[in-house]
Amino acid sequence: MSSSRLGLRLAACLLNISEARRKYVVENIAKAALLDKNGQKHPEVTVLNVFSDQDYNRSVITIAASVDKLGSSVLAACLEAFHATDMEVQEGIHPCLGAVDLIPIYPLSGVGVEECGEVARSLAQELALHVPGCSVFLFGEADLPEKRSLVQRRKQLGWFTRRDFSALEPDLGAAPARRCGLTGVGASPYVMNCNVTIDSQDLSVGREIAGAIRGSSANGLKGVQAMAFPHKGKIEIACNVECFEDQQATDISEDSQYVTYRVLDNHFSYVSPHYIEAQVKKLAGDWGVGTIGTALVGFTPQECKDCAEYAIKENTGEFWKIQGGIFM
Template sequence: MNTVTPIVKTITWEEGTESMAQIIECVPNFSEGRRQDVIEAIVEPFRRRRGCALLDYRADADHNRLVVSLAGAPDPIQEALLEAAKVAVEHIDLNQHQGGHPRMGAVDVIPFVPLRNITMEACVELAHRFGKRYHEETGVPVYFYEEAALRPERRRLEVVRKGQYEGLKEAVTQPERHPDVGEPRLHPTAGATAVGARKILVAFNVNLGTTDVRVAKEIAKAVRSSSGGLCHVKGIGLSLEDRGLVQVSMNVVDYEKNALYRVTELIRMEAKRWGVPVVETEVYGMVPAAALLESAAYYLQIAGFSPDQVIELKMLEMLGSDGS
């Protein structure tokens, strides 16, 4: 995996005091994980925009995908997103793109997540406003998904992205596949983009000691909710050719209802049926502390454990209580 060193910077708020500022997370995904110069050009607007903190960015060559984690005020994040999107649209041609991860756009998904002093409803409105402006400035059609979906069947990203770029080029002309913003045709090289509002999710991967991708695909089928597995879990099976492994790549969309240890243990049990070991797990991008602590408590068998026992979290709570 080609992992780029994460960057963290201080947020400087432009409106009001920090204690009253609206804070969102945004995790745009770009269909580029191999060309370092393009990756850096896409990320650069997030580094220099006042009010936008670049928390983490990771590029994976097998997935051929760049995942960026941002936090900050809504307005500066939107401005930085538009700058980065224009770079991606200029440099990424999906007619030439090959990679393991499903995609339909050079800028594939842009989710807005409420973190502090902002509601989900406000993030939905933000997604709708941004989607229209994004189309006006890039010419890329937009589909709204998750909480921002305008049609109930489009809440699920996998439904919106069905057929990926290649399949959607023809399907977009069908009334049920028309974009929410833009004409019923894809951008000739940049495809379409899904813009949404959602809760925090955990991008969680389990790597298996085999080169047989069928094993990963069968286990993903057993784990994901859409085929009868665990609720709030989405998953696909991929080959990591450069590493001689296969991967069950997942989004845990509600870690409070299905803990990471539960997902891991189900995969471990399924892998035993194939005589395949779990080599390692990966958390891709940012993750809430609670998601990790719950699994740590499970594996360490800590009775009655509470996140309040973690000194760093308690100190942050104390610091935040006085408005600093």
């Protein structure tokens, strides 16, 4: 049964928190998203996936809900995360600025990205109001009127290299406190995380490959942001895969490079994770190394929508326990 027949307008948040090494903490954050302020279970909220990486010390919690319920659900998860995470002692390979590092809101079905931006702005205001020391920067549809992208905002704030928060100026909230750091809140078309591991320990090779597939490079892949990190004794090419509005697309389809899907009357496309893997494998081969695995962190947009519809229809809040972690 589709979300329209269920009467739901669905959106998702891929909540990024700077904690992965204490499993009970991550699970408590995920469970907090399922309860309202009276401790009762939200009927239109599900946690679809919990992905934790101990080397990165970062978790991504996929929360899907009716767009009317998503803001309060994510707020509850964030309150738990801020309570349990201290950036003064946090360590990990992955760049981050905040205990709750990123709160992106994505449309799934029956809702536009502009309305997701309204949800994100309201959520940012609630966080600044209810969390002492919480500081927020806005991006995408939440960042009015400029609508600066997450990539732009991260570069401005030094997300890739900064660990000193004292000089940062938030869009909302007080000056960043060491414990909380700085949190990004925004909305955009769906963004996936696709990571490909190369069979090498040479970070310079990884950086060359990441640079070559990055969408900003001359022959890069549209909508792909890529970085290289040491990971479990090898090098991982970590990619954010952005969906972009595609006026040329006329139907949901898949070819060797792009996958297309529709939300309301708008068509969006993204580079296929299989194509990213193939390109990384080819480039790695040019350096004389192979690839040894690919992880899609969470879901494609269509998978996220389908799983959200099923989980809400079946009243399965802890859907991630069915999936057992990484969903491929």
